[in-house]
Amino acid sequence: MDKQISQAVIRRLPRYYRYLGELLDDGVERISSNDLSKRMHVTASQIRQDLNNFGGFGQQGYGYNVAYLHDEIGNILGVNETHNVIVIGAGNLGQAIAGYVKFERVGFKIIGLFDTNPELKGKMVRDLPIQMLDELPDFIKNNDVEIAALTLPKANAKSTALKLVSLGVHAIWNFAHVDLDDIPDVVIENVHLSDSLMQLSYNITKQK
Amino acid sequence: MDKQISQAVIRRLPRYYRYLGELLDDGVERISSNDLSKRMHVTASQIRQDLNNFGGFGQQGYGYNVAYLHDEIGNILGVNETHNVIVIGAGNLGQAIAGYVKFERVGFKIIGLFDTNPELKGKMVRDLPIQMLDELPDFIKNNDVEIAALTLPKANAKSTALKLVSLGVHAIWNFAHVDLDDIPDVVIENVHLSDSLMQLSYNITKQK
DNA sequence: TAGATTGTTAATCGATTAACAATC
DNA sequence: TAGATTGTTAATCGATTAACAATC
Numbered sequence: 001m002d003k004q005i006s007q008a009v010i011r012r013l014p015r016y017y018r019y020l021g022e023l024l025d026d027g028v029e030r031i032s033s034n035d036l037s038k039r040m041h042v043t044a045s046q047i048r049q050d051l052n053n054f055g056g057f058g059q060q061g062y063g064y065n066v067a068y069l070h071d072e073i074g075n076i077l078g079v080n081e082t083h084n085v086i087v088i089g090a091g092n093l094g095q096a097i098a099g100y101v102k103f104e105r106v107g108f109k110i111i112g113l114f115d116t117n118p119e120l121k122g123k124m125v126r127d128l129p130i131q132m133l134d135e136l137p138d139f140i141k142n143n144d145v146e147i148a149a150l151t152l153p154k155a156n157a158k159s160t161a162l163k164l165v166s167l168g169v170h171a172i173w174n175f176a177h178v179d180l181d182d183i184p185d186v187v188i189e190n191v192h193l194s195d196s197l198m199q200l201s202y203n204i205t206k207q208k
Numbered sequence: 209m210d211k212q213i214s215q216a217v218i219r220r221l222p223r224y225y226r227y228l229g230e231l232l233d234d235g236v237e238r239i240s241s242n243d244l245s246k247r248m249h250v251t252a253s254q255i256r257q258d259l260n261n262f263g264g265f266g267q268q269g270y271g272y273n274v275a276y277l278h279d280e281i282g283n284i285l286g287v288n289e290t291h292n293v294i295v296i297g298a299g300n301l302g303q304a305i306a307g308y309v310k311f312e313r314v315g316f317k318i319i320g321l322f323d324t325n326p327e328l329k330g331k332m333v334r335d336l337p338i339q340m341l342d343e344l345p346d347f348i349k350n351n352d353v354e355i356a357a358l359t360l361p362k363a364n365a366k367s368t369a370l371k372l373v374s375l376g377v378h379a380i381w382n383f384a385h386v387d388l389d390d391i392p393d394v395v396i397e398n399v400h401l402s403d404s405l406m407q408l409s410y411n412i413t414k415q416k
Numbered sequence: 417t418a419g420a421t422t423g424t425t426a427a428t429c430g431a432t433t434a435a436c437a438a439t440c
Numbered sequence: 441t442a443g444a445t446t447g448t449t450a451a452t453c454g455a456t457t458a459a460c461a462a463t464c
Contacts (some may be wrong), residue, residue: 060464198221
């Protein structure tokens with residue numbers, strides 16, 4: 001891609017995608033940046049600027065075709081292809097993620113679930129058996145694994161991430177409470193739940 | 209609080225808190241903004257600016273006392289007090305959150321877990337029985353509930369949020385895939401997992 | 417054509433970084 | 441005191457908003 005697009009823009013794309021999906025479900029055929037801006041509580045200017053980072057998806061005097069724009073944003077985000085995901089760490093959160101993401105209509109498919117605890121071996125979560133971590137290299141060899149979700153204790157996160165990268169998995173959805181940003185050749189997306197909760201806590205406290 | 213502090217700053221505080229906690233565990237007594245900046249891959253200038261939104265916690269020529277700064281940031285975030293949390297929606301994710309957050313040393317305590325599915329009634333998750341949603345008003349009356357985590361289908365999220373606010377709960381940790389930002393008198397913190405996954409997906413796609 | 421609305425340039429605003437005087 | 445490092449002001453950078461010519 002030619003010019004670097006800021007993460008601020010990228011963070012907004014899934015929200016546009018969601019609103020357009022809802023409009024689509026409601027049978028709305030076209031929408032102007034102005035109408036969309038009112039629904040989403042953002043400026044029309046921002047919507048047009050954001051979209052024009054990727055191309056001209058609208059038409060003067062008409063607005064945007066909902067189905068077309070929805071599909072285009074889907075393409076940009078890469079959700080119109082299937083992405084195979086494995087989950088490392090089959091605790092509560094790992095099992096929830098394994099069961100949860102499948103529900104989304106977007107194209108992420110959980111194909112494996114791993115842990116180190118021998119007591120969990122073979123336990124079924126939905127239609128997936130929990131596998132032991134030493135089966136991971138073979139599994140990756142035999143399956144097209146694109147993303148690994150790390151739902152394991154922070155102590156094991158970094159070494160596991162390094163192992164994943166060496167096995168050829170270059171995208172990590174990190175739920176462990178550590179930063180993995182010094183690992184080369186990998187895209188990291190963090191979900192730090194306790195950070196999120198602290199932010200909430202601050203905003204409550206401030207309000208008083 | 210006098211001047212409005214931007215959410216960009218607030219978002220960084222939990223990360224400072226985490227790094228200071230680790231330094232504390234490692235027995236480090238003091239640290240300069242410069243040393244901390246190297247560890248965290250941010251600028252020293254940003255650290256000093258961020259902290260000075262809340263007061264002068266350092267000392268010229270010395271730096272920052274780790275224990276003191278850790279504690280002060282904890283106070284700002286409100287994690288040195290206990291916050292009672294209930295979880296609405298006892299599916300996979302709700303059960304995971306109910307079991308998970310308790311593990312954190314920060315002061316969030318899950319005291320109730322609710323669902324509408326009668327089959328789940330009374331089922332124990334850790335030491336909490338799943339209660340039915342119609343027991344919620346009494347529960348809130350008899351307990352000091354500060355935060356509600358919404359881990360339920362998007363279709364029910366808004367009406368549940370409205371009900372919570374009317375019952376006196378003014379902080380929502382929202383895992384449902386909807387925006388609740390048009391509800392008055394409530395602080396919302398969103399965790400949109402599928403948005404996060406899409407962002408990851410974009411960053412993979414871009415890389416290629 | 418006239419009206420509507422985009423795509424895009426220009427202006428503004430806010431956040432980040434740099435610089436340095438204050439001070440421990 | 442001299443050296444180190446903060447707190448804070450000033451400069452820069454980037455993101456958001458406004459404005460409007462292009463055009464459907």
